Amino acid sequence: MVQFVHPSREDITLAGVLAALADPVRLRIVKSLLDRNGCMSCREAAPCPDMAKSTLSNHFRVLREAGLIRTSKQGVEHRNVVREADINARFPRLLKTIVAFSE
């Protein structure tokens, strides 16, 4: 069974969050997850329908390792949710400010 690695709240770093969001595709994924206000599968959150699955998986891995999203397995799907409470506790207003500039 796949185990996802999530950093604890205290281990979320500013550098990690900024680096993860510095990619326009990843920023759009986070924005999509926030806009839909909840869980989405990787496929639903993909900014381009024709994006290779491996590329998409890599983007989700980077977001997960930065502490921006939490992934869980539900049946055959991976569901993703933005860790808003954790990010806002560590860096108040940061996520909202950055996501507002996403195209």
Next chain:
Amino acid sequence: MVQFVHPSREDITLAGVLAALADPVRLRIVKSLLDRNGCMSCREAAPCPDMAKSTLSNHFRVLREAGLIRTSKQGVEHRNVVREADINARFPRLLKTIVAFSE
């Protein structure tokens, strides 16, 4: 004579700014420049006095190419200033929000 390349305001991208600030050393350089409210030589803005000159130059180059600082030659020194007006015009509140979390 050394010519420094600075992107125009319109060419400053969110991805470029976030990637440049995702490095703790570069973030501290920007914070130092902002705190001193004006120009500083590369050496003055160095977060560690024993940092290699080439490492420091590279950090300044990344910041410059992202549109975060403007470098000019004054005598034998390079003077640096944060392009606050340009960054704030492109991404209001972004710089202030991120720099506030710099250690």
